Amino acid sequence: MSARRSEAAFRIRLPATSANLGPAFDAAALAFNLFLEVRARPAKEFAITASGRDSEICGQLEKHLILETYMEVLRAERKSIVPLALEIRNDVPIGKGCGSSASARLAGIALAVRFGKVKWNDARIVGEASYREHHPDNASACWLGGIAVARMSSQREAEVAVITPKGKWPLLLAVPEQALSTERARSVLPRQYSRADTVTNIQNSMLLLAAFTQARADLLRSALHDRIHQPYRAALCPLLPALKQLELKDGVLGAVLSGAGPSVLIFVDPAANPTKVKQKVQAHLAGKGLQGELISTSITRRGGAKK
Numbered sequence: 004m005s006a007r008r009s010e011a012a013f014r015i016r017l018p019a020t021s022a023n024l025g026p027a028f029d030a031a032a033l034a035f036n037l038f039l040e041v042r043a044r045p046a047k048e049f050a051i052t053a054s055g056r057d058s059e060i061c062g063q064l065e066k067h068l069i070l071e072t073y074m075e076v077l078r079a080e081r082k083s084i085v086p087l088a089l090e091i092r093n094d095v096p097i098g099k100g101c102g103s104s105a106s107a108r109l110a111g112i113a114l115a116v117r118f119g120k121v122k123w124n125d126a127r128i129v130g131e132a133s134y135r136e137h138h139p140d141n142a143s144a145c146w147l148g149g150i151a152v153a154r155m156s157s158q159r160e161a162e163v164a165v166i167t168p169k170g171k172w173p174l175l176l177a178v179p180e181q182a183l184s185t186e187r188a189r190s191v192l193p194r195q196y197s198r199a200d201t202v203t204n205i206q207n208s209m210l211l212l213a214a215f216t217q218a219r220a221d222l223l224r225s226a227l228h229d230r231i232h233q234p235y236r237a238a239l240c241p242l243l244p245a246l247k248q249l250e251l252k253d254g255v256l257g258a259v260l261s262g263a264g265p266s267v268l269i270f271v272d273p274a275a276n277p278t279k280v281k282q283k284v285q286a287h288l289a290g291k292g293l294q295g296e297l298i299s300t301s302i303t304r305r306g307g308a309k310k
Contacts, residue, residue, distance in 0.1 A: 016307065028229070045088075049064060049088075056093050082120070132145075134158060151164070179266065258270070
């Protein structure tokens with residue numbers, strides 16, 4: 004029995020993601036080196052063991068996003084539901100703008116494909132996750148890695164372009180203690196925008212892609228500026244205005260909300276000493292009376308599709 008179960012075991016690693024990247028609101032995201040790892044095997048009944056960050060959430064059987072997605076896909080495809088024993092190791096902050104729900108959705112879909120023998124390719128997997136998440140940018144970057152530009156082309160299909168950034172792009176993630184729901188972050192956005200704000204964001208989004216593809220840190224400095232969502236969310240995400248004060252000094256190229264926040268993604272000058280930059284950022288936050296966990300990371304080319 005143990006040999007057969009071992010042969011049927013399945014493992015997947017899915018990266019954290021950061022969407023919007025300043026001006027590319029609901030259009031682009033990058034994958035970075037924090038991972039959700041899931042090991043699964045058939046069992047008599049559903050069971051979960053969890054370790055790592057937010058293990059108390061990851062280990063709850065009820066309303067578990069991975070298992071809910073797994074069962075929903077199998078029911079929709081009229082496949083038998085195979086009970087699974089999951090071992091979860093999580094490093095992705097939950098509810099803090101780092102794509103935790105996208106990685107969980109994709110894990111559930113991948114389990115359905117594996118254990119339900121659902122014949123889906125990468126495009127269908129990303130489309131299903133995008134439909135359920137309403138965020139094709141996060142889902143695409145999580146499954147395919149790198150930097151993804153995406154939009155929904157139909158109800159369950161997404162059009163995706165994956166960009167492999169040129170050069171090195173060290174990152175520093177600032178994670179506050181309190182979570183922020185996407186619904187709350189969305190509620191503060193206006194219904195309409197001026198032509199000037201819209202044009203500025205389009206221009207900056209184009210420069211942002213050019214910066215990554217041409218290793219142009221000088222372009223990134225200005226391309227990260229946004230007028231569509233960050234000015235309205237700053238009051239909900241106090242780390243953002245504080246960290247934007249460091250832009251263009253102390254080795255910081257720019258700071259943007261990670262997804263809808265409240266975490267902040269800091270782009271570090273590749274020529275700077277990352278340890279010293281981290282120390283300066285920590286001291287700056289302390290001087291403002293703010294607290295945030297600082298995690299050094301980088302863009303990863305590895306998505307869930309790359310075994």
